[in-house]
Amino acid sequence: MIRRVARRLLFGLFTIFSVYTLTFLMVVALPGNPLQQGERTLSPEVAQALRARYNMDNNWLYYWQFLRGALRLDFGPTFTYTEWTCNQILASALPVSAVVGVLAILLAVGIGVPAGVVCAVGRNGFLDMGLMVMVLVGISLPSFVTGSLLLALFGVYLRWTPVGGWGTLAHLPLPVVTLSFPFMAAMVRLTRMSMLDTLSGEFVRTAVAKGAAPYAIISRHALKPAFLPVLTYLGPATAQAMTGSFIVEKIFCVPGLGQHFVNAALNRDAGLILGTVICFATMLVLFNLIVDILYSYLDPRVVGAV
């Protein structure tokens, strides 16, 4: 087990490094001048001084210098905001996105898994079809439409929540609900499919033959192995939810990380792009590792194997 974890960690570091290199290559190939603010053209002397100062005139130099900094967890300056280093931006945005993301995933699991179980148990019945239709309705609209509708209803018309922003408990429900819809749908589908799988498996049939109660069968025997594909999906999904969704953040004015992915790319802000990408890759590796450890707890057949 320790060896497996160590091997995963090692490969995770390699993944982060490769992700950094790939992103760096793409960033270098981008057209556009990151140092120009607004539409005033920088005078050539000023532009050259800036480039030399940020080590941008030499790509190799920038690559190694950024890597050295990243190893010290210092992601350097950004071009768009002079007073804030990349670290400070990540430190202020990541907790916000993390809270919204984790809550969204919890909501998705809390509603999606039981719904999926109900669907699987009542296969092809009214409940199954009804729930599936509801779930599909929830993901057949892009999140900017559902988000705007929810904001208009609860923020403007009913005045139950403040209109966008961040800081108090009342700012949480709307972004979390909007973000959770696609994950909820995936949870329901996955749980339903794998429960169907497990319910027709051998040892469940044995339990039925032994005369065990239906609820006990579902919750004790079937759910544990059925949860495995859900867990596999949850790893990358949590990382994705935690690094925020640009759409949700834009609609509800939440100061999270998702907007930085997009804005950094549009502003050609190399430091911020690389910083956020490394952040995302690290979280992905971390969550995959956690999922892996939980795997071995849930499915005794998996211990030792990779």
Place this chain on the structure above:
Amino acid sequence: MLHRLLLLIAFFLAVICWGHSRSRLELRADLTYVNPSDIHTLDPARMSWTTDFRVALNIWEGLTSWDPETLHPTAGAAFFPPRVSDDEGELVFTLRNDARWSNGEPVTADDFVRGWRRGIEPGCAADYAFLLTDHITGADEYVQWRQRWVSALTALVRLRDGWDIDVRLAGSLLDPEIVLNLKSLGELALAQQLERLAGKPDDALGPAIRELGAGWSRIHSELLEVHGNRLDVEFSRVGIRALDERTLTVQLSKPCPYFLDLTGMPVFLPCHSSIELLRERHGRAALSETGLVLHDPQWTKPDYHRNGYPGLITNGAFQLTEWTFKRRARMAKNLFFHGADAIGCRTIDMVVYDNLNAALMAYEAGQVDLLPDLTVPYVHELVRRAESGERKDILRCPVSATYFLNFNCRSRSLNEAPNPMSDPRVRRALSLSVDKEMLVIKVRARGDRIAHSFVPPDATAGYVPPKAPGYNPDESRRLLSEAGYSGGAGLPPISLLLTQNDERLGQALARTWERELGIRVELTVKESKSFSEDKAERRYMVARGNWFADYNDPTTFLNCLASGNGNNDSGYSNAEYDRLLDEANRIADPESRFQLLSRAEAIVVQTDFPIVPILHFSEPIAIKPYVHGIHANARLWFPFRFARVSR
């Protein structure tokens, strides 16, 4: 297991919600306003965004300020007007006795010298450094001298670390002054080798210098020392001097009737001495290894205390007490300000709302009091309600800015095909068939003013801009035939370069041209950075442009079309135009000056048509009725010291 899972989830939910609800409950500020993008920088020497100016001009005060309604220059931290020497070459400013910083210390003339010096030091990348270098004697020479040395020192650092140097850095090492200094340091051999390299071709220069293999580290530190010791001596040649604690003299290199308008701008703001904490340690200004003046980029934060730094100290009506990224900046009344008793608001909040629709909804819900940007898709409806009197809280600011179309005036354009826009008749034809009324009133419908000239008519008192010819499609068709493209035949598709905000206008414009002139127009919509790059490299035939006045004089617009100006996107070059601008620059009498400028502008809008002015912006803002003292003005400048909230 199911109920165990649900219990776990409920537990996590409870923990997170509990942790989140412990955020401090704060009192709402007296006045809350919205900034759609966060502050880009609070460093006065580096800022170029209006939203940043809004904060900076409230927490700092320059030598002069502006009247909130008429925008005429008035007294700031100095008495107004300053004493002028006989030939307008020298201005003497006397500071108020009660001008104080937010920690109680008096504002001295040295603080202003320090602030202005930051504006021209390389490494501050000031967009507005040209305001100093253009007008103050010795500033340009100082900047050039510093650039040369910084390049040379950068080259030495690269060589010391073992990297290659490119042609520009290599060339800087061959500068005669550098070589002279090397000789005086005793490095005769190296100096002679460098002199011999002077004639070499460009790409061989870098490797050749690298091969010289001298003790780069030692040479670098010696030259850095020499340069550091000469810094203040060289700066004393610049025409800014503090005669004593309260007197500042400025030497102008040429007559500048609008100089007092400039002195209120952020690049002319003073800077407290705490920014130079490191000076004591080094005995002079702290320099980085490449010769740039070292300063901590975090010095503008109110809670930054590294190295004994006391946090941001300012001299304006307010001081910054809190600044969180992408959320909020809070300003509190500066008790040491000379007009502190008259300030109506104790605290002011600047909140960041990325999405202006949400900001407008928040304004309606009463969460914010002032919304200075109403760029929402249905703004035409808001403007209509403002005009009909239904919404008295929506005001319109007639901004001194022009939105226009650039023609690519060079003789070649993209894909090496001949550029039809280089023919003035084609440009004139296209200009005459731009239906400005339809575009401004029907398509944009924001209450903007139709532009008949490049410089807005109310930009400067006393200046009457010439009028461009009106909408005349018949004349256009005639001109096109004259140019050889009768009925649009033979013209390649016109590429129209736009950003996403101009789509509707571009589509309407394209249809007009296609219908009236029979030509084909291709819209190229790019996002902001690609757009700027394409425009700068002239990869277009027609591109949209806009220009906001920096100061209160027609030259802020007209300089954009001078040959070789960095903001001359159309590549226009006319010797007569340049000559008129030059001459106007050298005379002091306002009337004759305006006449010359008017003649120059007439060349642009009546004869040559490198640009087609379409509209002058009129920005709607929303202010709650219980906020008094904020007026709509042409600069979107809101001095909060005059604001009173009666809620």
Place this chain on the structure above:
Amino acid sequence: MKTPVITIPGAWRRFRGNRSARAGLFLLGLLSILALGGLPFSIRWYNTQALDRAVRLPPAFEPSVPLDRFTETPETSPGRGASVAHRMTSWLGHDDLGRSLLFRLLLALLISLGIGLAAATLTVLIGTTWGAVAALVGGRLDFVLMRFVDVLYGLPYTLLIILMKVGLTRPVSSLLGFHQAATDMVILFTAIGSVSWLTMARVIRGQVLSLKSQPFVDAARAAGAGPGRILFRHLLPNLAGPIVVYATLAVPQAILQESFLSFLGIGIRPPIPSLGRLASEGVFAVNGYVSYWWLLLYPCGTLFLTLLALNFVGDGLRDAVDPKSTSALVV
């Protein structure tokens, strides 16, 4: 986890029995017929502006735009198509440049479906090839290919698409002769397709691995079949199930991604419409000040119905290609 083999026979029967899948298929067919059938109209008149009289007019049966806008020049007489189009032009209202929402919506539907299909095809091609090659060749190549997939998972989706869109615009547009609409569509489906194939590669690899260990493959090899014959005659028919399922579910994903990009402003550029673009413009059309409900209802409704139909069909296919069926393999 052992992946059971997925089979085709009986799948169609099960699909037909699924009510929601049937409804979805019917809806999808209806939308496709509308989009394709309306193409000759929409492609000609999606950009007919009427700034002087029809800006943001609500739906009406009678056309609000005169007939002469539908002809080449004001003098020529309109053809029959033009008269028909003219009569329908105000059925769904007009947008903020006076253009007919009906024609724009039809063209947008076609373009979005086209991009979705193209992106899904690209996803399937790359994913299937990658996974099948990894599984068939095995050994070191398998290891390398799958680690590459793991690394690519670590790149954030949105960022990749934006970087590709921003970076590829100039080269692709010069390749395609600066034709803007074609450039946009090619870049969009390439960018979306090339970030979505990762899951597919893993699934196909799992499938091929378990198929490889089936006795019928050994039998075929013993009978002298070469690797190509094994692949095409024996493996692909059994892979058709998951391929079809994932392809169908990739289309709504692609359409959603395109709508997000349009919301950000970097999707298909104007004047060409797409469902995402019309939906993002419509979101702001109903608020406390204005109520242009047709700009919100029709585009969002069409997008909703399209995605719903695709999701129903995809789910129905997934149910139909059921691993727990007892039917035989395609041998």
